[in-house]
Amino acid sequence: MILKLYTKNNAPAVLQQIVDTLNDGGIVIYPTDSRYAIGCHALKERAIEQVCRLKGIDPKKSHLSVICYDLSTVSEYAKVDNNTFKLMKRHLPGPFTFILEASSRLPKIFKGRKEVGIRMPDNAIVSEIAQLLGAPILTTSLPYDEDEDIAYLIDPELIAEKWEDQVDIVIDGGMGGADLTTVVDCTEGSPEIIRQGIGELDV
Numbered sequence: 393m394i395l396k397l398y399t400k401n402n403a404p405a406v407l408q409q410i411v412d413t414l415n416d417g418g419i420v421i422y423p424t425d426s427r428y429a430i431g432c433h434a435l436k437e438r439a440i441e442q443v444c445r446l447k448g449i450d451p452k453k454s455h456l457s458v459i460c461y462d463l464s465t466v467s468e469y470a471k472v473d474n475n476t477f478k479l480m481k482r483h484l485p486g487p488f489t490f491i492l493e494a495s496s497r498l499p500k501i502f503k504g505r506k507e508v509g510i511r512m513p514d515n516a517i518v519s520e521i522a523q524l525l526g527a528p529i530l531t532t533s534l535p536y537d538e539d540e541d542i543a544y545l546i547d548p549e550l551i552a553e554k555w556e557d558q559v560d561i562v563i564d565g566g567m568g569g570a571d572l573t574t575v576v577d578c579t580e581g582s583p584e585i586i587r588q589g590i591g592e593l594d595v
Contacts, residue, residue, distance in 0.1 A: 457509030
């Protein structure tokens, strides 16, 4: 199923349909401020496992990231010191993934790495969904084969053509981007960029 959403004035019934799908353990593809992403309710372990299978990643060996609605929510699911909080406050919402120590509120699937990536995309659609859900959204960028037409990464209609049989909802939020977030590891005190993406870190 493909649903068209806008940056504002979306129909409450459509938004609720997406929230209900996530609460029921469903898988959704949605726009962010970088690439389109695939995700689920971050507190539902079976849904997380399904997303990992679709992405072809091992959750025990890969960083798992979640979208939080705001910084106050972040502190419920990750441990944040004052300096890291100030750094995140300067850069979020934005195209960054901050790696932090995970809190005990996240499912045990996060415990292998003991870390969690925190995202707050500068995208009104996914932000509104996260707010209505009242819980973090597990998120990972859409898989992409370099031999594949780039349009299947950025065009929501082609994304739906490829993925709608494997996920519950594809959100059409307009044309997406092809770039990745900047990943910043904050688990060792001083922030360290471990992947440079479109976000420029100001320390």
